[in-house]
Amino acid sequence: KNQVEQSPQSLIILEGKNCTLQCNYTVSPFSNLRWYKQDTGRGPVSLTIMTFSENTKSNGRYTATLDADTKQSSLHITASQLSDSASYICVVSGSGGSYIPTFGRGTSLIVHP
């Protein structure tokens, strides 16, 4: 069964600090991997998308990496801001018959002033 595991489950950091969130997956064959940001009580919003041939993708202070060989991805947040407090969800889609996306449970990030 396709699975997406995220770590840590929750994280607390001080404003201005950097942090890295991890995502491991077993989805095969692989099509793409997305990171979503979900503010409390709101729907998730896409941050980045990476395909098999990409190993780094940036969106402002957010940088996602992908290692398709080890089936791992990370989301690095630079110079965190209070508005970064949210849940970050890793979503992996397969190709062929497994194209329905598989969601991780998310990492809850709290940024303290």
Place this chain on the structure above:
Amino acid sequence: EAQVTQNPRYLITVTGKKLTVTCSQNMNHEYMSWYRQDPGLGLRQIYYSMNVEVTDKGDVPEGYKVSRKEKRNFPLILESPSPNQTSLYFCASSIAGADTQYFGPGTRLTVL
């Protein structure tokens, strides 16, 4: 404005009283999906639809029904709601299943 809308946003009901949560998208997307989100469990897929008249079960379909008679609408039906269906529900749409999904604002349902 491209968007996914859900109604109602908040609903409190009683056990056994049938209800429908509507979902509509104006982006001509083929793929639509319903999720429920509970603390510590993340988003879990209830049902999805690849196109009009094509629906399929997700991971937690028990107690729910859906229909896809038109491309833009994908209502979620609870024929006999129970307290364990108290949750935050999200509708989402995308061009195809593997593409970026656009989520609605969510419907917070409480079943007493």
